[in-house]
Amino acid sequence: MFRTKRSVLVRRLWRSHAPGGKEEEEEAAGESGAAVAEARAPACGGGRGCCPGKAGRGGRAAASAELKALTHAVLKRLKERQLEGLLHAVESRGGARTPCLLLPAKADSWLGQHWYPLPMLLCKVFRWPDLRHCSEVKRLCCCETYSKAHPELVCCNPHHLSRLCELVKYQGNHRLCPASNPQS
DSSP states (O other): OOOOHHHHHHHHHHHTOOOOSHHHHHHHTTOOHHHHHHHHSOOSSTTSOSSTTSOOOOHHHHHHHHHHHHHHHHHHTSOHHHHHHHHHHHHTTTOSOOOOOEEETTOOEEETTEEEOHHHHHHHHHTOTTOOOGGGEEEOTTSTTSSSOOSSEEEOOGGGEEEOOOOOOOOSSOOSOTTOOTTO
């Protein structure tokens, strides 16, 4: 009946998480989640789960549920003021100058068999769902912890991190500018 301000902030934060890419868009467009999960399920048992007596879990749906549960567990540990700052950063999409969200560096999180540092988890939830490794991001200079080494605290504001671009390798003898032909 009555909700606390913290639980309202956590719900608002979860509603503004980044979409999961093609899979989530397909499910939102009306395709059945079971068909998508079946297409991604490992082929050990003819499309069923690993145990013939049990039905297989939907891979993408289970991972999404685990991610939601882990995110809620992390967000519920934050103070109301920290939640408001994170919500402001997420809703402004980095457009507003927001303070650092300093959390203990030892408070890491496990999602299934994968271990995520808190900054990477929040970036995965609120900015880049396809983020795989913490070496893909770099701290921005606007962050308080940019040049300082805080052994016990780390900034978890997802908009204080920038994603590194992957280098594109050109195969063969491709030119970058086809208009600059030396023979014409």
